[in-house]
Amino acid sequence: MTGSVKNVALFALVAALIAITGFTQSWNSALLILNMGLISAIMALGVNLQWGFAGLFNVGIMGFVALGGLATVLVSMPPVGEAWAAGGLGVLAGLAMGAATIVAAALLMNRMAPGRARSLAVLVLLVAGFFIYRAIFDPGVAAVERVNPAGTGFLGGLGLPVLLAWPVGGLLAAGAAWIIGKTALGLRSDYLAIATLGIAEIIIAILKNEDWLARGVKNVVGLPRPVPYEVDLQNDPGFVERAAAMGFDPVTASTLYVKAGYAVLFAIVLLILLWLAQKALSSPWGRMMRAIRDNEVAAEAMGKDVTRRHLQVFILGSAICGIAGAMMTTLDGQLTPGTYQPLRFTFLVWVMVIVGGSGNNFGAVLGGFLIWFLWVQVEPMGLFVIQTLTAGLADGSALKEHLLDSAAHMRLLTMGVILLLVLRFSPRGLIPEK
Amino acid sequence: MDLLNAIVALSNFVLVPAIAYGSQLALGALGVTLIYGILRFSNFAHGDTMAFGAMVTILVTWWFQSMGISLGPLPTALLALPFGILGCVALLLLTDRMVYRFYRAQKAKPVILVIVSMGIMFIMNGLVRFIIGPNDQRFADGERFIVSAREFKAMTGLREGLAIKTSQGITVVTAVIVVALLFWFLNRTRTGKSMRAYSDNEDLALLSGINPERVVMYTWLIVAALATVAGVLYGLDKSFKPFTYFQLLLPIFAAAIVGGLGNPLGAIAGGFVIAFSEVTITYAWKKVAGYVLPETLAPDGLVQLLSTDYKLAVSFVILLIVLLFRPTGLFKGKSV
Numbered sequence: 125m126t127g128s129v130k131n132v133a134l135f136a137l138v139a140a141l142i143a144i145t146g147f148t149q150s151w152n153s154a155l156l157i158l159n160m161g162l163i164s165a166i167m168a169l170g171v172n173l174q175w176g177f178a179g180l181f182n183v184g185i186m187g188f189v190a191l192g193g194l195a196t197v198l199v200s201m202p203p204v205g206e207a208w209a210a211g212g213l214g215v216l217a218g219l220a221m222g223a224a225t226i227v228a229a230a231l232l233m234n235r236m237a238p239g240r241a242r243s244l245a246v247l248v249l250l251v252a253g254f255f256i257y258r259a260i261f262d263p264g265v266a267a268v269e270r271v272n273p274a275g276t277g278f279l280g281g282l283g284l285p286v287l288l289a290w291p292v293g294g295l296l297a298a299g300a301a302w303i304i305g306k307t308a309l310g311l312r313s314d315y316l317a318i319a320t321l322g323i324a325e326i327i328i329a330i331l332k333n334e335d336w337l338a339r340g341v342k343n344v345v346g347l348p349r350p351v352p353y354e355v356d357l358q359n360d361p362g363f364v365e366r367a368a369a370m371g372f373d374p375v376t377a378s379t380l381y382v383k384a385g386y387a388v389l390f391a392i393v394l395l396i397l398l399w400l401a402q403k404a405l406s407s408p409w410g411r412m413m414r415a416i417r418d419n420e421v422a423a424e425a426m427g428k429d430v431t432r433r434h435l436q437v438f439i440l441g442s443a444i445c446g447i448a449g450a451m452m453t454t455l456d457g458q459l460t461p462g463t464y465q466p467l468r469f470t471f472l473v474w475v476m477v478i479v480g481g482s483g484n485n486f487g488a489v490l491g492g493f494l495i496w497f498l499w500v501q502v503e504p505m506g507l508f509v510i511q512t513l514t515a516g517l518a519d520g521s522a523l524k525e526h527l528l529d530s531a532a533h534m535r536l537l538t539m540g541v542i543l544l545l546v547l548r549f550s551p552r553g554l555i556p557e558k
Numbered sequence: 559m560d561l562l563n564a565i566v567a568l569s570n571f572v573l574v575p576a577i578a579y580g581s582q583l584a585l586g587a588l589g590v591t592l593i594y595g596i597l598r599f600s601n602f603a604h605g606d607t608m609a610f611g612a613m614v615t616i617l618v619t620w621w622f623q624s625m626g627i628s629l630g631p632l633p634t635a636l637l638a639l640p641f642g643i644l645g646c647v648a649l650l651l652l653t654d655r656m657v658y659r660f661y662r663a664q665k666a667k668p669v670i671l672v673i674v675s676m677g678i679m680f681i682m683n684g685l686v687r688f689i690i691g692p693n694d695q696r697f698a699d700g701e702r703f704i705v706s707a708r709e710f711k712a713m714t715g716l717r718e719g720l721a722i723k724t725s726q727g728i729t730v731v732t733a734v735i736v737v738a739l740l741f742w743f744l745n746r747t748r749t750g751k752s753m754r755a756y757s758d759n760e761d762l763a764l765l766s767g768i769n770p771e772r773v774v775m776y777t778w779l780i781v782a783a784l785a786t787v788a789g790v791l792y793g794l795d796k797s798f799k800p801f802t803y804f805q806l807l808l809p810i811f812a813a814a815i816v817g818g819l820g821n822p823l824g825a826i827a828g829g830f831v832i833a834f835s836e837v838t839i840t841y842a843w844k845k846v847a848g849y850v851l852p853e854t855l856a857p858d859g860l861v862q863l864l865s866t867d868y869k870l871a872v873s874f875v876i877l878l879i880v881l882l883f884r885p886t887g888l889f890k891g892k893s894v
Contacts, residue, residue, distance in 0.1 A: 307881070311885060313668070315885075317672065471680065530687070537684030540678065540683075541681065543676065543680065544678070547670075
């Protein structure tokens with residue numbers, strides 16, 4: 125079996141798995157898996173750019189995904205005029221003050237000669253700046269959060285079309301990646317890992333606690349959608365007629381129609397990004413990245429600026445994760461900072477890339493679909509296995525109850541086992557790098 | 559009198575909690591740093607190793623409690639601790655045999671081992687949730703306080719109380735004993751010396767006839783003991799929740815790196831640096847300031863630099879500062 129036949133067969137297998145879900149469970153859940161699979165594939169593509177192309181170990185994917193989600197809120201929600209009037213200026217002035225302090229400290233750092241005087245000056249500047257920042261910022265925040273806390277209590281967004289949020293999400297993530305990259309790249313690989321792990325936790329902490337920004341754990345619900353609402357479709361006589369002609373009842377037809385609409389949008393984004401990534405891989409730039417990955421010293425000797433290239437690819441990969449995050453929040457229709465978990469959003473994406481095949485874009489996409497499918501389906505499968513195993517136990521026995529309750533946690537175990545098995549027996553993944 | 563009150567308030571809200579938390583972090587960081595020094599990779603599964611050891615201890619504690627065995631004023635968990643360590647040892651030796659050994663023989667790159675430890679992390683996390691569930695578990699019993707705030711006030715006549723929880727006292731005492739044992743082992747025994755030799759220079763150690771598999775096995779034994787003790791102490795002091803242990807990974811790594819990866823002394827110092835900064839920066843200083851400053855200068859606000867939700871950010875910022883200005887850590891660590 126040649127390589128390309130095998131690859132097509134693997135993709136066909138995933139398609140078949142999703143189709144089986146459609147036939148045996150429902151087409152709604154099949155489409156849901158497909159949509160999240162598309163988003164997962166995009167995330168895997170971003171991580172593959174960093175790890176597969178350049179060998180950068182980023183475990184802060186969750187943070188970039190969450191920033192994409194934040195972008196959706198900031199772009200698409202209508203602005204809250206009252207909150208802006210109450211404290212918008214204070215908040216903005218405070219943020220500007222904070223940024224100015226950091227810039228001034230950085231300038232001071234570069235201008236003054238190294239020594240005790242410089243450390244002291246920078247420290248004094250930072251501490252003073254921090255207190256001034258808090259003095260301006262805090263009243264503004266309090267004023268914003270007082271405006272109708274149950275309904276809004278935040279500044280709102282720009283009220284622009286939600287599709288615009290996707291590229292903006294990428295930009296936000298890219299900005300964060302630039303800051304992290306500037307500090308942590310060029311250090312050892314484990315340090316980058318710890319730094320990204322930390323920044324992701326901090327981004328989530330900010331999203332959870334800064335209520336003026338996106339309502340924190342009170343969540344922003346009812347985000348605008350790029351596709352029509354089910355209710356509108358059901359009230360549209362033309363749609364109901366067409367659905368009836370195809371043998372669907374209007375409710376099912378409308379939900380399927382909406383999900384299919386998302387799937388088409390996501391597929392377009394995935395195809396564009398995949399095309400770009402393939403172009404990048406085969407371009408001189410891609411060859412340079414792989415040369416750097418395989419031997420940094422040699423690449424540096426050939427005159428390549430390794431740290432700069434690493435920064436570049438780190439930003440690009442993170443931006444792709446940000447786009448995926450914005451798409452996911454759009455699909456959910458709400459931003460819920462409490463649901464961002466590193467196991468689900470960082471480490472699962474890593475499993476996708478490793479299992480699919482790091483260094484190969486198609487591998488990453490395949491891994492995204494396959495692992496997402498397993499992530500969703502292992503839970504019912506695990507429950508089924510446990511039910512079969514415990515069938516002999518008496519009903520109501522404590523052990524049986526406990527095992528049935530715990531079945532949901534089977535999927536973490538399964539993902540770990542899959543990752544270890546692939547790493548051991550097929551370390552280059554299902555579709556290896558050429 | 560005001561100054562005394564200020565000192566007591568400071569000890570009560572900052573010093574005592576920070577010392578206890580610092581000891582827990584130091585024990586965790588010691589495990590990370592040992593693995594880094596000898597097995598040469600950053601173990602992402604360390605938080606979940608702590609959770610696993612603590613979980614076994616909790617199960618045995620419950621079993622003891624149901625049989626009516628207790629230690630009187632001390633928590634029963636101390637009695638169950640050896641069993642927890644045994645369970646954790648078994649698990650770690652099993653993962654080493656089944657997973658890590660293969661990559662060691664291959665001389666895989668450290669980053670591959672990190673990814674492998676990610677897989678182990680998933681499995682341990684799943685195991686813990688599967689066995690004990692994802693919820694909060696309480697297993698502390700015995701006397702709650704060594705000194706309670708009310709007793710202290712009655713004793714000294716001060717307006718501020720000083721409370722020292724039993725768990726905090728036990729944490730510090732246990733940590734001191736464990737660290738003393740560890741350093742005695744590393745500096746005085748033959749095995750400990752061979753471990754340090756292996757960590758300093760692998761080739762030279764092999765050349766002088768040190769058995770690497772033996773060194774690795776002892777490392778896992780010690781790591782299992784450290785992780786379980788750290789996990790149980792943290793659980794006694796706060797509460798046991800699998801996800802919190804996973805989140806401890808960041809401050810623990812920060813502590814190990816701040817102190818200098820691979821350097822045990824550094825890990826302890828790093829643990830206390832991180833703990834003290836976290837607690838002082840997120841503490842509301844209003845009370846202390848009210849006692850120390852004259853009436854007219856007393857602050858209106860809470861004088862809290864950052865809200866407690868940003869604890870993680872503090873350890874992270876310290877980590878960044880150290881990485882930027884002293885990449886090998888405060889005490890000279892390794893840099894591979």
